Amino acid sequence: MGRVQQALVVWVACNSGTPAPPAAEPQHAVTRAKAGAEPAAPIETCPDLHFAAPTTLELTSGHDTAVPDVIDFGGHSLDPFFDKLARVARRIPGETLRIGMYGDSNWTNDRTAGEIRRRLQGLFGDSGHGWVAFGEPWGWYHHNNLQHGVTGKWTPWNLSTMENRDGLYGFAGIAAESTQAGATVWAATAKTGDPVGTVVTTFELYYLARPNGGSFEVLIDGRSHELVTTHAATTEMKFLRYPVSEGPHRLTVKVTSGRVRVFGVTLERDATGVVVDGLGVSALNALNMLRMNPAQLSAGLAHRGYDLVVETTGTNMWSPRNHPIWMARIIALWRAALPSASFLLWSPPDFVAKGRPTPTFSEPRMRSCTKEKRDIAEANKIGFWNQYEALGGWGSMPKWLKELWSEPDGVHLGPRMNRYVGERFVFAIAKELARRVEQNPKLGCPQSSPRRSID
Numbered sequence: 001m002g003r004v005q006q007a008l009v010v011w012v013a014c015n016s017g018t019p020a021p022p023a024a025e026p027q028h029a030v031t032r033a034k035a036g037a038e039p040a041a042p043i044e045t046c047p048d049l050h051f052a053a054p055t056t057l058e059l060t061s062g063h064d065t066a067v068p069d070v071i072d073f074g075g076h077s078l079d080p081f082f083d084k085l086a087r088v089a090r091r092i093p094g095e096t097l098r099i100g101m102y103g104d105s106n107w108t109n110d111r112t113a114g115e116i117r118r119r120l121q122g123l124f125g126d127s128g129h130g131w132v133a134f135g136e137p138w139g140w141y142h143h144n145n146l147q148h149g150v151t152g153k154w155t156p157w158n159l160s161t162m163e164n165r166d167g168l169y170g171f172a173g174i175a176a177e178s179t180q181a182g183a184t185v186w187a188a189t190a191k192t193g194d195p196v197g198t199v200v201t202t203f204e205l206y207y208l209a210r211p212n213g214g215s216f217e218v219l220i221d222g223r224s225h226e227l228v229t230t231h232a233a234t235t236e237m238k239f240l241r242y243p244v245s246e247g248p249h250r251l252t253v254k255v256t257s258g259r260v261r262v263f264g265v266t267l268e269r270d271a272t273g274v275v276v277d278g279l280g281v282s283a284l285n286a287l288n289m290l291r292m293n294p295a296q297l298s299a300g301l302a303h304r305g306y307d308l309v310v311e312t313t314g315t316n317m318w319s320p321r322n323h324p325i326w327m328a329r330i331i332a333l334w335r336a337a338l339p340s341a342s343f344l345l346w347s348p349p350d351f352v353a354k355g356r357p358t359p360t361f362s363e364p365r366m367r368s369c370t371k372e373k374r375d376i377a378e379a380n381k382i383g384f385w386n387q388y389e390a391l392g393g394w395g396s397m398p399k400w401l402k403e404l405w406s407e408p409d410g411v412h413l414g415p416r417m418n419r420y421v422g423e424r425f426v427f428a429i430a431k432e433l434a435r436r437v438e439q440n441p442k443l444g445c446p447q448s449s450p451r452r453s454i455d
Helices: 079-089 111-124 294-304 323-337 364-379 396-402 415-439
Strands: 009-013 048-052 096-103 130-133 147-151 155-158 174-178 184-188 200-209 215-220 223-229 236-247 250-257 260-268 273-280 308-311 342-346 383-385
Touching: 048 079, 048 415, 079 096, 079 111, 079 273, 079 342, 079 415, 096 111, 096 294, 111 273, 111 415, 130 174, 184 260, 200 215, 200 250, 215 236, 215 260, 236 294, 250 260, 260 273, 294 323, 308 323, 323 342, 323 364, 342 364, 364 383
Parallel strands: 096 273, 096 308, 130 273, 308 342, 342 383
Antiparallel strands: 009 048, 130 260, 147 184, 155 174, 174 260, 184 250, 200 236, 200 260, 215 223, 215 250
16 A cells, blocks of 8 residues: 555445445546436445544654644535545545646646645545646646646746736636647656556647637647647637547647647546646736636636635735735636535745845735635635645744755745645545544435536
8 A cells, every 4th residue: 555545544334334445446437427327326225434534644844733624614615525525435436526726836836736636546546637738838837747748839828927918828827829830739647657647538628719710730649630720700718528548648739720729638537536636827816817718717617627626825915905805706706617616715825024134034924814815715605724824824934944845935835845735735634524424424425415417
């Protein structure tokens, strides 16, 4: 059993109370839950779910603090997420839990999202890597347990550091555009030996259709699959789905003529489990999130069908008066696109204040921003997790900087810090799931709550 799997034991046992090990990961015909999926046992005969949360953390430091609990200010706003997670823990065929996590520059290297993805997939099943944006919007943009890149000339647009007047960045805030015939963007499964992401059964490509759009060729494993024209009467984000045999694969988009804009691709598996989309955009904050085209944002979110949307910004948010207003608008957009989903806000981490005589003083704004995020979650009746306190709260970043866990700027999380906070979030999620299962051992039974169908 791997190190991630050792952290948590999940099993389903009959009402006799005798535990049984998890069943082999089931295979099914589609990655998204359909109304006509294979029926499961009714709740009356559904066995109890026994769930043991971890009691210790693998990654520790000399100044650890208690892991904050996940708070549900809506009372029951997180119920759909935890019910779905329990279904996945039961290994119910056809169940894939999807999490979309919006973040700023600390998330553009996929380190925190990657740690969360690896740990959740080690515990509940690997349903694929999920989303990766096309192009290279920043030199450090890279996703863990995935291979991706570009050839030729591409213009990378994003909603915060390289804006485009049309505001068409898809739903993840990043787009890549090229007019160079032969230029490519590509994504492939993880390298052999990686803990997750080494196989895929479905690629799904996101691109812009518009008047006078160009064309591109889709290649799978180096072989031409189809020629796609992006010319259309109206401008909209479109999706192309490519099933493949389960295994390692590579999808390439090659410009053939005209102006082509692509957003990204998802990689998923026909296997019960979890997908975590790391949606990192450098300098992201609540204001520039509102610069996304609402129709594209809504279409993308609805198409991904997230069970949980997490927002982690704050480091770049310096407007206390407008912050709650902007976030309320964002949450309203999310709710309209995903009426059955759960939503959760993270507070920002601490960072070393600039302009001080020595790098030993925390930025006061992050403490007040943490309170704002909590208040926003409470006002909008959604979930909240205190990353600020999970990393030690006031005065923590100077300590991390001294111990070389942060990046040298005292603002960005270093690799160990990313892993540290990622494990702590999974720890908090597991603890909350265990609490809910203790209260309701039938949690996740097929008829315990309505099943959401995603097309």
